[in-house]
Amino acid sequence: MPLNPHTYQFLVGVFASFGSVLYGYDLGVIAGVVGSSSYHELFKPLAAQNGAVVSLFTGGAFFGAAFAGPAGDYLGRRKTILTGALLFLLGGALQTAAQSINYLYAGRAIAGLGVGFLTMIIPVYQGEIAHPSIRGRVTGLQQFMLGIGALMAGWISWGCFTNYTDSRQWRIPLGIQMMPAVILAALILLFPESPRWLIDHDRVEDGLRTLASLHAHGNTQDPWVQAEFSLIQETIAFEHQHEAKSYQELFTSRSSFRRLFLACALQASIQMTGVSAIQYFSVNIFAQIGISADDALKYQAINSILALIAQAICILTIDKFGRRWPLIIGNLVNCVTFIIVSILIAKFPPSENASGTAGWGFIIVTWLFNISFSYACGPLSWIIPAEIFDTHTRSKGVSIATMISFAFNTMIGQVTDPAIEGVGWRYFLVFVVCNFTNAIFFWALLPETKQLPLEEMNYLFSNAPWIVPGSDKSTYRANLGVDLERRAAEVREKGAVGGHHERMSESKETAA
Numbered sequence: 001m002p003l004n005p006h007t008y009q010f011l012v013g014v015f016a017s018f019g020s021v022l023y024g025y026d027l028g029v030i031a032g033v034v035g036s037s038s039y040h041e042l043f044k045p046l047a048a049q050n051g052a053v054v055s056l057f058t059g060g061a062f063f064g065a066a067f068a069g070p071a072g073d074y075l076g077r078r079k080t081i082l083t084g085a086l087l088f089l090l091g092g093a094l095q096t097a098a099q100s101i102n103y104l105y106a107g108r109a110i111a112g113l114g115v116g117f118l119t120m121i122i123p124v125y126q127g128e129i130a131h132p133s134i135r136g137r138v139t140g141l142q143q144f145m146l147g148i149g150a151l152m153a154g155w156i157s158w159g160c161f162t163n164y165t166d167s168r169q170w171r172i173p174l175g176i177q178m179m180p181a182v183i184l185a186a187l188i189l190l191f192p193e194s195p196r197w198l199i200d201h202d203r204v205e206d207g208l209r210t211l212a213s214l215h216a217h218g219n220t221q222d223p224w225v226q227a228e229f230s231l232i233q234e235t236i237a238f239e240h241q242h243e244a245k246s247y248q249e250l251f252t253s254r255s256s257f258r259r260l261f262l263a264c265a266l267q268a269s270i271q272m273t274g275v276s277a278i279q280y281f282s283v284n285i286f287a288q289i290g291i292s293a294d295d296a297l298k299y300q301a302i303n304s305i306l307a308l309i310a311q312a313i314c315i316l317t318i319d320k321f322g323r324r325w326p327l328i329i330g331n332l333v334n335c336v337t338f339i340i341v342s343i344l345i346a347k348f349p350p351s352e353n354a355s356g357t358a359g360w361g362f363i364i365v366t367w368l369f370n371i372s373f374s375y376a377c378g379p380l381s382w383i384i385p386a387e388i389f390d391t392h393t394r395s396k397g398v399s400i401a402t403m404i405s406f407a408f409n410t411m412i413g414q415v416t417d418p419a420i421e422g423v424g425w426r427y428f429l430v431f432v433v434c435n436f437t438n439a440i441f442f443w444a445l446l447p448e449t450k451q452l453p454l455e456e457m458n459y460l461f462s463n464a465p466w467i468v469p470g471s472d473k474s475t476y477r478a479n480l481g482v483d484l485e486r487r488a489a490e491v492r493e494k495g496a497v498g499g500h501h502e503r504m505s506e507s508k509e510t511a512a
Helices: 005-016 018-035 037-043 047-074 077-096 101-129 132-139 141-163 168-176 178-190 195-200 204-215 223-242 247-252 254-271 275-280 282-287 293-321 324-347 357-388 391-445 454-463 482-511
Strands: none
Touching (some): 005 132, 005 141, 005 178, 018 101, 018 141, 018 168, 018 293, 047 077, 047 101, 077 101, 077 168, 101 132, 101 141, 101 195, 101 357, 141 357, 168 178, 195 204, 195 223, 223 454, 223 482, 254 275, 254 391, 275 282, 275 357, 282 293, 293 324, 324 357, 357 391, 357 454
């Protein structure tokens, strides 16, 4: 029995998201690495060197995301994913076998280069293969599988931390991260290429067949497939003539620049929620209120389970609730949790008993922050950039936005450890302010994009006012989403008329 097309698209998206497992695993594993006693005994790192171990990964990812933009357009989505997986394997091997901190630096940078390729291209690929009605669920898999990686990393790190005292504390966790990359590299070319990329590169028949295999069990005459195929062809032809053909034109076209600005602001805002500071330096942050390293890793492992549940709920509901209000409310909840965290650390320093109300209050608030972030902010940081650009600018625009994410991530990774040592709880006030301003920013500037065909995003961002609240949505949303259905209805009608004429001819031939 053939799979339902939506199920098939979802499963293809799940497999592609193995690349996101790598990113999530590395986010979760590094806290255990830099917090392990054997790591400190072998490398004797300073706070700045710990920051470099963390931030070189995201620094490499910054450049990987930059290279992935042109690679995605030239090589296609699948081969770009393959390139990222192979780079990650090389970096992972160097980290696992590191005999000096310089080897660890090199491995982190190369693995980051691979992750930059993967995190940039995977949501693009997912968005281009998914039906509009489930696109949020499919692209939201990026964050869900990132959560799977973090879950694995949390428990593996805690287990190795508590059971070993030699370098196996951190070598085993770093080695295990290569397993998903092996699976991804071995099998990605067996999955379909993006039909939009195929059509954009003059492989029209291949694009139609892929579109049909994704949406109609291979039936190229399916009305919806024919309607989407026609709309994609027309849109790509228009883009080739009028829209951005280079990175420079992303900044000169009003509609393209608006989308680029929002995507970059979104990716920067995600890092300024404070999530990376907690992930990378959980041992140091929990120590601010007197919680030991092994307990910190245990609580972070529990945190990863809660995050995964929140991400799963997001996948189930995001196409119903949309993008705009979950992002706004998520940032406001984050703001409140960091206010409480700052108060708890300020009022209950490590010298006081952290096993009582203050310690548990701190733990529960960090869990609440992670639930809020994992439901709203994290998934939407991948969903929105992947769906707002048109075909000819998508790879370029998502590439730049992902670079911004890793640039801010690198900054957070580099400054957090010295900042905690220098100013303590006051450092977390930065995230209080940023979460609040994030909510105000997206309330003012982000229009709703749920369930719109990718080919209609250009109309939305060309016609919707920059300041969204108070605007008359009927002036720019009234006709969105109806063109594809109208085309499909026309194809069905033609098919019905054609079938009627064929039946009439058969009847005449029989009568004769």
